[in-house]
Amino acid sequence: RLIILDFGSQYTQLIARRIRELHVFCEIHPYTHAPNLVLSDDIRGVILSGSPCSVREEGAPNPDLSHLLGHVPVLGVCYGAQLLAQQGGGEVLPATIREYGRARLTSLDGGSALLTDMHTDSQVWMSHGDTIKVLPAGYDIIASTPEVDVAAFKIEGQETYGIQFHPEVTHSTEGKVLLHNFVVNICQCAQSWTPDHFVDSAVEALQHTIGPDDQVILGLSGGVDSSVAALLLHRAIGPRLHGIFVDNGLLRQDEFATVLKAYEGLGLNVTGVNAAPEFYAALAGISDPEGKRKAIGRTFIEVFDREAQKVQGARWLAQGTIYPDVIESVSVKGPAVTIKSHHNVGGLPEKMNLKIVEPLRMLFKDEVREVGAALELPAEILNRHPFPGPGLGIRILGDITPEKVDLLQRADGVFINLLKQHGLYEHVWQAGAMLLPVQSVGVMGDERTYERVVALRAVTSVDGMTADWAHLPYDFLAEVSNKIINQVRGINRVVYDISSKPPATIEWE
Ligand code: XMP
CATH class of the missing domain: 3.30.300.10 (GMP Synthetase; Chain A, domain 3)
Structure with missing residues (x-):
């Protein structure tokens, strides 16, 4: 796998998605994890992301990278490249003009493994306020643009590279070639991250984690994430997965019956709960949007809890959490590193002493869809538009x-x-x-x-x-x-x- 150290750039997730598109598994870690990154055979390379900070700023992220450089291939992108240059003793200065937008790589060392198969004049996307003015000794320029001398460099004797442009953005027309060169040729990552491979390994992991008599509860909504999670769990543990699909009376026309039928057609063990009257009673007379959301959320937990209590031997609560919900977001402009937590079905895991299982927590949304297709989820669910949890409750303005x-x-x-x-x-x-x-x-x-x-x-x-x-x-x-x-x-x-x-x-x- 490949590790992306995140310095807070808006593009970090995009780098990860591009690498996943090459069928290579990668994980995003906050830059603060850098010192603890223990190299093992399993880590084939490290990418340093961009950042809204400047390396010249007091307190800008500046983790020690010496245990990585020369031991594993490293690619610094934008801030990452500037950091490599500065840590090596080079000079980073404010650019005379802020370089933002398309640029052309006019001179390019075709012999460099990073730039193989890229063309002179290749269009790249620049977005930076600082520029590398002086490279340390032992750092060689491998590409330039008319405005930027050091558009790309390599450290001699190491597989360490820095690039000033953003290969992950589609405006860098050969960005994917560069990422392929780094990830596949230089890091030698296996391109084995495919939906079928994910399904096999996820099923195996679920069978390993969930005890042979454990029952698992999952709230189904008819949406893609919970449906794909259900199919994976079904493949792993069959009828020990207990899906609960609540009709809150705020679903689309015929949705409850259609989706329930689709789930049953897939062989899933699902209980449909018609709780519309309970929701209408809880909502009566409430017009404030947040008040409605709260009433719907509270009622959902009551109904779900009641149904879940009926499952004997329940040990796990499964959730359709996906990767963007679990990536630790770094706040480089402030002191705290915050962790986003996905909303649980409030209080239920503690109350029933349930452990949480999240089989999709490493997947991006487009990957969830690909896995759903591999599991033969019907197109009507796979391609469904997003629909808010409170449903039509927030599309009827005023009281319901x-x-x-x-x-x-x-x-x-x-x-x-x-x-x-x-x-x-x-x-x-x-x-x-x-x-x-x-x-x-x-x-x-x-x-x-x-x-x-x-x-x-x-x-x-x-x-x-x-x-x-x-x-x-x-x-x-x-x-x-x-x-x-x-x-x-x-x-x-x-x-x-x-x-x-x-x-x-x-x-x-
Ligand atoms: P807005 O209205 O903020 O919506 O532009 C962005 C996306 O979020 C969905 N949405 C919700 N989803 N509970 C949900 O589960 C909510 O209370 C909620 N409010 C908005 C909205 O449908 C859109 O996809």
């Missing part, structure tokens, strides 16, 4: 009643089904309808109506952090609007949300 849920389920159902029929579902990241707390005037035949408004929302995004409104065709929007107004009595007006995130959010509450 079963009548409003029914109205929104039908309008949302029309929208989603038409997206699928027109082949647009895969092109948007998330879509849904919001029921607004206003009524407006309309005419139907000779009569005036005074009915509700539905807002349609569809966005394109990569990770939900930022999003653009989806530019759906007018004809399509017209068809959705007509169908909702004709078929869903109680709605006489449909609007389309054309705001992006930021400053708007994806959900309306």
